[in-house]
């Protein structure tokens with residue numbers, strides 16, 4: 164039985180449902196920002212429960228622009244976690260600031276108890292990452308930020324649909340970022356991103372900066388960039404947003420089945436605890452496995468497309484080492500990097516496939 168990691172060819176089975184809106188868009192000729200983009204922005208802001216959404220062409224640009232809107236730049240330090248996607252740190256470097264890494268905790272998230280030790284006189288902001296769609300301990304992180312007068316930019320790129328006691332990922336920090344890359348819970352037919360904020364000032368700046376600094380056709384207020392979301396993607400996202408909770412619930416169903424199935428293998432497998440009140444979006448289903456490299460080979464041989472996110476934490480990547488980091492700096496994340504596997508558990512994986520995965524993992528450990 165094949166269990167696919169990438170499901171993009173199955174992602175839009177009912178393409179016809181999108182055609183009336185796409186036809187309307189094509190007829191309107193509204194190909195740069197315009198009403199289709201604004202409609203999506205309003206709908207997404209309502210969904211997250213914030214005042215403003217400014218869409219962008221990627222999640223990475225959403226992070227870069229979010230940092231810039233808060234005035235973060237050269238000479239500043241920004242704290243983030245070492246096990247995350249490259250863009251969490253890449254965005255910090257792109258605005259001219261310096262990334263300062265913190266170790267992961269037992270849930271693969273930024274360890275809030277280690278943030279204060281990473282604060283220096285140059286620290287301006289924290290980027291808590293909702294890594295793999297799992298919210299980090301936002302209340303604790305906000306408390307630290309308030310105490311030290313730091314800005315918070317949530318990297319909620321993989322976490323549309325996640326929340327803590329009903330408060331959505333992306334509604335905690337000052338200016339926060341999302342992605343609609345094809346492998347995120349809310350995805351379009353290509354790239355897309357969103358910045359969300361309650362700050363009128365940040366939103367006003369972002370709307371201009373994203374579009375060349377323009378206030379109207381003939382005037383600019385500042386030098387800006389073109390980081391606009393494509394209207395065609397806005398049309399797709401507006402429709403797909405209606406089913407995001409359902410799509411995430413399918414991932415939650417699969418994650419629960421995996422949690423249960425793997426609980427029989429406690430001697431070999433570590434599944435992170437699921438905190439009360441935290442809803443995870445399960446962009447990735449992560450767990451730690453003994454004899455990881457042998458197991459992943461076994462799974463792939465059995466057509467289960469498991470992956471590793473990531474085998475090398477950011478501080479041990481080439482540009483991380485160039486910042487002065489070395490092996491041993493973040494022992495928890497480094498150990499996790501040697502043990503984690505991402506099991507396919509997205510919305511196109513069926514319960515019988517999860518059963519097959521669990522059976523195969525049991526077979527692997529029991530025939531030792």
Ligand SMILES: *Cc1c(COP(=O)(O)O)cnc(C)c1O
Nearest residue numbers: 221222223248250320321342344
């Ligand atoms: C996907 C992702 C990004 C980048 O989003 P893009 O839309 O691919 O640019 C940034 N941070 C995290 C944690 C992500 O998962």
